[in-house]
Amino acid sequence: MxxxxxxxxxxxxxxxxxxxxxxxxxxxxxxxxPVFEKYQWWQRELEHQPVEFLGRRFNELMREARVALAQYIHTDADNLVYVSNATMGLNIVARSLRLEPGDEILTTDHEYGALDRTWHFICRKTHAVYKHQTIPVPVTTADDFVERFWSAVTPRTRGVFLSHITSPTALIFPVQEICRRARQAGIISIIDGAHSIGQIPLNLEELGADFYSSNLHKWLCCPKGSAFLYARREMQPLVEPLVVSWGYESDYPSSSRFIDEQEWTGTRDIAAFLTTPEAIKFYExxxxxxxxxxxxxxxxxxxxxxxxxxxxxxxxxxxxxxxxxxxxxxxxxxxxxxxxxxxxxxxxxxxxxxxxxxxxxxxxxxxxxxxxxxxxxxxxxxxxxxx
Ligand SMILES: Cc1ncc(COP(=O)(O)O)c(C=O)c1O
The missing domain is CATH 3.90.1150.10 (Aspartate Aminotransferase, domain 1)
Structure with a gap:
């Protein structure tokens, strides 16, 4: 060869x-x-004057980092927040849904183990059902995939949860058509995009998911502990904070309750998030x-x-x-x-x-x-x- x-x-x-x-x-x-150096530069900047950095500049810095990311993945900066990893982003969504006993979350048998565990945890608490549809390999066509997955939807299906690129099998799933069908059927679509950003082009508006989380520290080569959670504007009122802090019932509310509640989750090192524009620049x-x-x-x-x-x-x-x-x-x-x-x-x-x-x-x-x-x-x- x-x-x-x-x-x-x-x-x-x-x-x-x-x-x-x-x-x-x-x-x-x-x-x-060069991206790692920028990350360390941000860390030093924080340490140089922590109160100025976290107390006064935080909102503006985070907004700039959101704007750059939002442009890269074709959405509005107010539709996404930085989180530490995709596990956290998807936990925020899973734990926000008000599932009733008997409600179903439909998924595949190619999902990431930690997220399977998340849904088991939620379903144990709510008596909802986490239902795996088998996707046999080798996969054949996108149509076949969609029909097979969709055939497991029932009147009790409240949400569909699937990976954009799977962890064990490394397959790109045709999630756009699943999201389209879900929207039409009034079913919430939640996409685990942990491996997507950087590896495949991503246009969140076209993709049409209700919720989408991707790691920036994988294929966008950002420093560890950086990911985003996207919530479609109409779905944002559903989302609860995983960690309640000052942004809840904020004394200084911005135009977005979603951003207020998710962005400040207590003191933390935000250098990895702020490095995202540098990673995008490096890619370009x-x-x-x-x-x-x-x-x-x-x-x-x-x-x-x-x-x-x-x-x-x-x-x-x-x-x-x-x-x-x-x-x-x-x-x-x-x-x-x-x-x-x-x-x-x-x-x-x-x-x-x-x-x-x-x-x-x-x-x-x-x-x-x-x-x-x-x-x-x-x-x-x-x-x-x-x-
Ligand atoms: C498909 C998928 N989802 C979620 C995750 C979780 O990523 P993290 O540990 O950064 O939250 C991974 C990690 O490899 C993954 O492959």
Missing amino acids: QFTYHAPLAKELFLLDPNIVFLNHGSFGATPL AHCWGTVRTQCHSLAQYARERITALTHLPPLSPDSTDWYMQMFTVPLPLCDAKQLKSRLYDEFHIEVPIITRQNQPFIRASIQAYNTLDDVEQLVNALNKLSK
Whole structure:
């Protein structure tokens, strides 16, 4: 298989350990140096005069950071708030819904474990039902996906909850059509976009979700502890604060109760949030549309190489409709935990090996710093360890 590839960015531009083949951007991201430097600059700015920074400049600084993010994802700055991570953003939504006994939240069997737990917790308290619709792999067409998912909607369905890009299977789900149908049916749509921003273009107005949360610290390469929660304007009155602080019954209300209640949740380091405009600038300066297309071509090559080795079919057609910079493929039966440890201990390769429905899988992430050699090292290691 002849394939030439030049990594769009040098690994030295990131703070990553040069001795590790890092194929797991998907778990916690990695931040480029100029963005990290801006983050530390904000931290110093805060420490220089904490009262001026948090007491007087807070609202204006947070608003500027929201405006830059809102422009990038095509919505209004008052429709989103910064939160520490997608888990928190989605907890805010889940815990705000007034579910009644017997109400159903429809989801898929590809969701992130921590969020499955969130919904179990809510449903245990409210006697609502968290209902998983099976989405068999390999997936085939968007229509087939939508029909299959939608066939599990009942008159008791209050909400649909699904990932835009799934964690275990790394698949891009066609969520826009689900959101459209949900809106038409009066069902609340809640999208877990933890892996989306930065990896795929995002237009929240077009997408039409009622609620959407994405991590900025994954594929937008922001510092850790940065994410956003979007709430469609009409849905904002539904949202309660997870942490009640001064913004509740504010003495100085702004035009948005949603922003007042969610933005100030007590004293915290907001440097990671304020760094978002810098990350967006970095992406624009590096023509990120091209970068992600290049990364996809390496992901595509890696997927082909691994499936050629295992003779096991990939989870989706070979299309950017289904995967972008991250892919999951099955592995022959093995001890997944041991394989992951051996890849790391013997080959210095950081890559997740997971077990799903008793089948081991590998999920590889390709970011701008990954090289063809990273992929070759992974394929060679898998080959050696399979013998
Ligand atoms: C699909 C999905 N949702 C939510 C999360 C949670 O992210 P965080 O721990 O940053 O809240 C992850 C993390 O990997 C994820 O993959």
